[in-house]
Amino acid sequence: MTAPSDPPVLPTPSERKPLYVQVVTQPHLQGCCAVNISETGIGLIATPGGRTQGPREGEDLEMAFTLPDSRARIHVRGTVRWRHDPAERDEGGVTALGVSFHSFEGSDGVALKRYLLDHQLYVAVVYAEESELKELRVALDNHVRLRFVQAPEDVDTLLGRGDVSALLICGRDEARAVALVERLATRRAEADPTGAGPASDLSPRILYCAPAMPTRLVELFNQGKIFRALTPPFEPVALRQAVLQASRELGLRTEQRRAALELERNLLRERAREAPGLATGADVAEEPGFRSPAMRRVLELVRVAAPHRVAVLLQGETGTGKEVLARVIHRLSGRSSQSLVVQDCGTLTETLLESELFGHVKGAFTGAVADHPGLFVLADGGTIFLDEIENTTPALQSKLLRVLESGDVRPVGGTQVRRVDVRIIAASNRDLSEEVQAGRFRSDLFYRLNSFTVDLPPLRERPEDVLDLARYFLAHFNRTLRRTAAGLADDAAQVLLWAKWPGNVRELRNCMERAVLLSGEDELVRARHLPPALVGNAEGVRRQQVRVSGAGSLRERLEQLEREIIRDALEQHGGVVRRAAAALEMDPVTLGRRVRRHGLQAKDS
Incomplete structure (x- = not known):
């Protein structure tokens, strides 16, 4: 590539x-x-031989392409701003990239700018008769550029230009017109086996302007093979509005797909950066949070269940790590190379959750503009984790039971049933047996899920894991928040060990995130960096432990107990000796003398 000339650079996209x-x-x-272009960048789709082929995000890319009409060949260098690769099991998926331009060859930047300024929508017209030509020109000539062809092979050539947004199929021959619609639909399906991928989204919208039986037109429309049907003779305004709407809809779908892919890529990258993960290839028992005797007993059960298709029910308090354990089960199973799909059943209404799990067909409800496969279909061959399953309704529980027993999934509004092979792991914050007795959970689903139950102990019952997890989260947040906390100071470690952790591992994680943010550069995390409520609660637990299990002689233990009682009384009464003495039903002078002997802080009034 020659030395770049001054490219047109705009401050905004x-x-x-x-x-x-x-x-x-x-x-x-x-x-x-290419799928779209501007003066500052281009959107690309590709089918590389693997995730390693081609440039990654942040790397440079040289491109060459031909502009329609002018046939100008553009050579440009850019930087990959984002890249989205399909899931490994998605054989019909494509890789999408967003590339920002930074240098053109010669005057290619000017040629591109001229093309964009002169750009008009192109509309292809096939089989139009002489009587229709005038009507089409009157309605459309000042709004789009028309291209007329008569043979199907010419349609292929015209659509291959790359900038045709709509195709009008005209004429009086119904059989010929319908045959062309079916042929184009077949070609799209061959390029896009899913029926919903980029090939169909980026194909020109078809407006059917030939005769046909109403039932046939409805069938073609419902199958997504035509965008709209118009009956000749054409009313100019209606024809123009239909063509412009088809063109705008194609542009909108293209932009939606580009934005969705970019957003999905950013979300996946952010989750990979932020979410604490399990080290691949490592022994699970050596992972932080799994080293205590209580969790080792849990892992023994997991190792028994993981290789088999048996449904697993995880029960435990909120924040104990049920999703992490579900990922361990999936990793240790024979399905580890397939998808693990996670759904929190407590975050969606019944209708939305049903659609999310089982999918829906186009038109099943308001806003269902396309078929949606559902999570069970996406997890086919893999595992689905249903968290907070106690929040599902009896009607939805009945459908879940059917999937468990038969593997049959029927989308909302659909009639066809699809057979899937999915391993289900469910989790609950409550005792499901009690929910069954209370009539809030179906007994038949409970007994189907209850074939292998694993109870996760709360963090307060596994103190051996607390500091391991704390140091793991400290390192994790140092990395993701770009901080340099040097480790745990002794006073912080003691507070973490004394805390009751009602929020379990999730609460510990949040505490460490706060502490890392508050710590200075290369500073140890100290007790003052931890939440004040946590420090106060931990101190109360420590005092209780001293009272019950303190070491030393009887005299020493009684002295320590007296000191803690007086300290509590002073704290409750703002350090005022007189008020603390009244609460303890003793003489203020005597209490003052003991306060001084124990070295406690107090006020005179």
Whole structure:
């Protein structure tokens, strides 16, 4: 590539235009084509031979492509701003990239800018008769650029331009028009086996303007093979509105897909950066949080259940790590190479949760603009983790039972049943047997899930794990928050060990995040960096332990107990000796003397 000329640089992103042309890249990206373009960047899709092929985010990419009409060849260098690869099991998926331009070859930047300024929507028209040509030109000539063809092979060539947004199928021959619709639908399905991927989203919208039986038109529309049907003779305003709407809808879908892929990629990257994960290849028993005797007993049960398809029910207080344990079960199973799908059943209404789990068909309810496969279908061959399953309704529990027993999934509003092979792991913060007795949970589903139950002990019953987890979270937040906390000071470690942890591991994680943020550069995390409520509660527990299990002679233990009683009384009465003495029913002078002997802080009044 020659030395770059001064490219057109804009301070803000310019408007994107649709552009569907082949793009040659270096490093090579197999099956690469553009989907949209602006003065400052380009959106690409590709089908690389693997996740390692082509540039990664932040790397440079050289591109060459041809602009429609002018046939100008553009050579440009850019930086990959984001990249989204499909899941490994998604054979029909494509890789999407967003690339920002930073240098053009020669005057190519000017050529691109001229193309974008002159850009108009292109509409292809096939089989139009002489009587229809005038009507089409009157309605559309000042709004779009029309291209007329008569043969199906010419339609393929025209659509291959890459900038046609709509196709009008005209004429009086119903059989010929319907055959072309079916042929184009077949080609889209071959390029996009899922029926919902980029190939169909980026194909021109078809407006059917030929005769056909109403029932046939409804069938074609419901199958997504045509965008709209118009009956000749054409009313100019209605025809123009239909064509412009089809073109806008294509642009909107393209932009939605681009934005969705970029957002999904950013979310996945953020989760990978922030979420504490299990080290691949490591012994689970050596992971932080699994080293106490209580958790080792849990792991013994997990190792028994993990290799088998048996449903597992995890029970324990909130924050004890049920999702982490579900991931351990999946990792130790024969399904570890497949998907693990997680759904919190307490965050959605019954209707939304049913749609999310089982999917829905287009038109099943308001807002169902496309088929949605559902999490059970996405988890086929893998594992689904249903957290807070106690929050599901009896109606939904009945459908879950059917999936457990038969593997059959039927989407909301659909008639076809799909068979899936999914291993279910459920979790509950409550005792499900008590929920069954109270009539809030179906007994048949409970007994189906209860085939293998694992109870997770709360953190207060596994003190051996507290400091291990604390140091793990400290290192994790040092990395993700870009901090340099040097470790745990003794006073902080003592507070963590004395705390009751009603929020369990989740509470410990949040405490360590706060402490890392409050600590200075290369400073030890100390008790003052921990939440005051946690420190106060831990101090109360420590005093109680001293009273019950203090060491030393009887005299020493009685002295210590007296000191703690007087300290509590002073704290409750603002350090005023007279008020503390009244509460303890003793002489203020005597109490004052003992306060001084124990070295406690007090006020005179």
